[in-house]
Amino acid sequence: MAETEVNGGIVVHEFIGPEDGQVVVLTPGGRFSKEFPGVREMAEGIAAGGKRVLLWDRPNCGNSDIQLYGQSESHMRAETLGVLLEKLGIEKVAKFGGSGGARDSIVFALMYPEKVTHLALWNIVGGNFSTMSLAGVYILNEIRTVRAKGIEGILQLGGAAGGWTDLIAANPRNADRLRALGAEEFERVMTRWLDAFIPKPNEAIPGVADYQFGEITVPTLVIRPGVNDIDHPPTTSFRVHSMIKGSRLIEPPWPEDAWEAGGAAREAGTGNIFDSWVLASPILVDFLDGKEAGTATTVAWNGRPGA
Template identity: 35%
Template sequence: MPVTQVRGINLVWDMLGEGSGPVVVISPGGRRGLASDRALGLLLAEAGFRALVYDRRNTGAADIALDGDSESQEQADDLLTLLQALGCAPAYVAGCSSGARLSLLLALQHPQAVRGLLLWRVTGGAHAAKRLAHNYYEQYLQAVARGGIEAVCETEHFAGLIGANPTNRARLEAMGAEAFAARMRRWLAGFHQGAGHPVAGLAPADLRRIAVPALVVAGNDRVHPAEAAQAAHRCLPASTYREVLSTPVDLDVDFAGWEAATPRLAAVFIDALRGWDASRR
């Protein structure tokens, strides 16, 4: 797949669909790579859109990079630069969970690059804040304290990044344990700053400043409760609220349920995209 250097790091991407139709860029949740939402992208491409799927920094086969004060902010800046480099801006921006956070930041700070937002499984609540702080940052601080960079390289996530992109081991080794820990602590502090909002990562006042059209599809599990999506919908001035999986489940993350619901989610997105496109003509 193509590789583009963005802000000093290499991102891997793929464009699904042909022609000159509008681009929909998809940012998955967690630290998952482009493969996780490729099926969604293919369904959007079948409907006539071009779907850009990509590995964000620290996901898939992209480079490891721990710069800045906020992981979501770094990823939002990366996406803006990638869209500009590929000549795809403005684009429709779709994001799930952590991908929704970076998508909202992009729309807040660079509305000229965003035609509309497709958000699903928005994160919020005390349970999500505690779980994600551990999953994203604290477990790696524990690993580096226990066994240095070698212990970090042996964790499931970073071992996967090295397996997909062997140059990532050299990046971690060059960074060293002390710098790795300092950067991870900085990102943890940045995460905590916004984790207490109804929509993790953005204050309600910031959400109210986002004027682009938005579709908000509620989540159904403990990390992505419907209440977070409802809060986003109330704050975003040009949003529509939908449910695809309406029955709450007692799981941290309902991976299986949402994988099975991909065709239904795609249909909801396609309806919104076609409506937005028609209104622009």
């Protein structure tokens, strides 16, 4: 594990796999770290196919420093990754991401098209429920808290998807970083980031205008989510697939209820939401190697995936 300073903050990262392997940047969702269950297992599966996987704690995740700037949190993370790759001397990567990591990957591909060779996406967030849900998870309580209790209130704010208290516990210097930022600037950034999570008819995913998908020209693989996944509705994956010319939409390698089952297992303390992701590792390796990856998705008359 290594640390690299990017834009005044430390980014924690590591590589898994052979040194001469094609570099893959793997990004999970939420504000979850590279150590969140299921992430490393997926990386190891990809590395077993001869690839070199870069795992990293994005700003506001895991052991990296808190950072708050940019158009949205995804745009900030994309800029962070771009600088990180430059400092590591890596010119080209395959960019893989699920859930919020899919959004981060899309934004990165748009901001740094010259650095991306392949794009793979799964569990893409979109639609009114999931987009507004994210506003509640990541933004609205922050704004209420900082207005009522100042920055010290933020230092005490937890969260199911990785709260500020968790980030401070993992990296104590984050408390001083938040205090140095101050309540006024924290609220200003949160208010700006909120705009991405206001559903808009011309945005299939939060913070990315539909026309921008036409700028993605690299080979792209989209894995359809479960038919009843309310957090990652299939219609969003269909829209993204339709807007990226030449992309391939495939059936998931995990059960239709994998996301719901993962959430239930997390509540019961018997598993977690990303546990099934490892099942996609061989498909992703085949995708990079130019082999047929997975089974193509078709859409039945009722709008649901069908044979």
